[in-house]
Amino acid sequence: GAGVSQSPSNKVTEKGKDVELRCDPISGHTALYWYRQSLGQGLEFLIYFQGNSAPDKSGLPSDRFSAERTGGSVSTLTIQRTQQEDSAVYLCASSPRSELNTEAFFGQGTRLTVV
């Protein structure tokens, strides 16, 4: 596609439910990042993929969070047993390579609200 696409754009869920967030990176981009942004805050790193592997999962807040990427393309971020503190905008970004001065292109994000 022309840009990074994320779905859904908005998600309201009840506390304790599981949610899946999807990211379609720009075609051909090998690096994919997930960030979380709470209201008025900066971007909190969650996880990074190079191809299908995730060299750095250090930012995942708890074992309720997991992510996968298949075919070097689409990625899903899954949050199990959601809590109110999970409410935030989840941003996905992709870049063509991670070795060079290639910037990351961001999607519009998924706004998650846990009630």
Added chain:
Amino acid sequence: GQNIDQPTEMTATEGAIVQINCTYQTSGFNGLFWYQQHAGEAPTFLSYNVLDGLEEKGRFSSFLSRSKGYSYLLLKELQMKDSASYLCAVRGFGGYQKVTFGTGTKLQVIP
């Protein structure tokens, strides 16, 4: 680890020049990015520095000093549309190259 510091907020006048500073401490360094983020929108790329010195791109310039762990973003001829948050981000070394963002500087341009 990585730590990135920026001022939380700044105010500047339309037509003026503003400098937004960023300091960082990182175990590795492979480039520094500046992004612009308007309220409710995704961040968009502004600049990238990996060598010391000034990179100029139109009204925006970015400076880097690796020995000091310091960068700044310079915005000239400020326009009202420049009101946004400006995010400093550092890419670290390793088998992977994580990009870590600062909390951003919210710039308000006033008439």
